[in-house]
Amino acid sequence: MILSERLRFLREQKNLTQGDIEERTGLKRSYISRLEHGRTIPSLATLEKFAQALEVPLYHFFYDGEQPPKAASLPQAVQNTDGDHWGLNGESARYVHRLSLLLRRISESDRLMLIHFASQLIGRKKP
Numbered sequence: 001m002i003l004s005e006r007l008r009f010l011r012e013q014k015n016l017t018q019g020d021i022e023e024r025t026g027l028k029r030s031y032i033s034r035l036e037h038g039r040t041i042p043s044l045a046t047l048e049k050f051a052q053a054l055e056v057p058l059y060h061f062f063y064d065g066e067q068p069p070k071a072a073s074l075p076q077a078v079q080n081t082d083g084d085h086w087g088l089n090g091e092s093a094r095y096v097h098r099l100s101l102l103l104r105r106i107s108e109s110d111r112l113m114l115i116h117f118a119s120q121l122i123g124r125k126k127p
Helices: 003-013 018-025 029-036 044-054 090-103 108-123
Strands: none
Touching: 003 018, 003 029, 003 044, 018 029, 018 044
């Protein structure tokens, strides 16, 4: 289901009008209509307002199930042996942060070359 259809479906399921959503969120009724007809793409802040107004978790806009989807775990290759996920805290997180700052400064063609080079390194068989 498309996001705009999902917003309308959930609002109607709760027996709320666009006016009710307007009162609960502070968003203009015309903007709510544009969202529900797919003429405008909502920001995350707008979706959070909708979720609060509809009294549903944010994931309901993107997922059909009753329970939230299970979070994907990081691949074993990026996990330390002590169970800590590599890059999420400590020295590895500082490394990832520094790398992200540096990657912002290179050109797109250099970034693509770097990705190609990294994929070649990963693809090499270990001796």
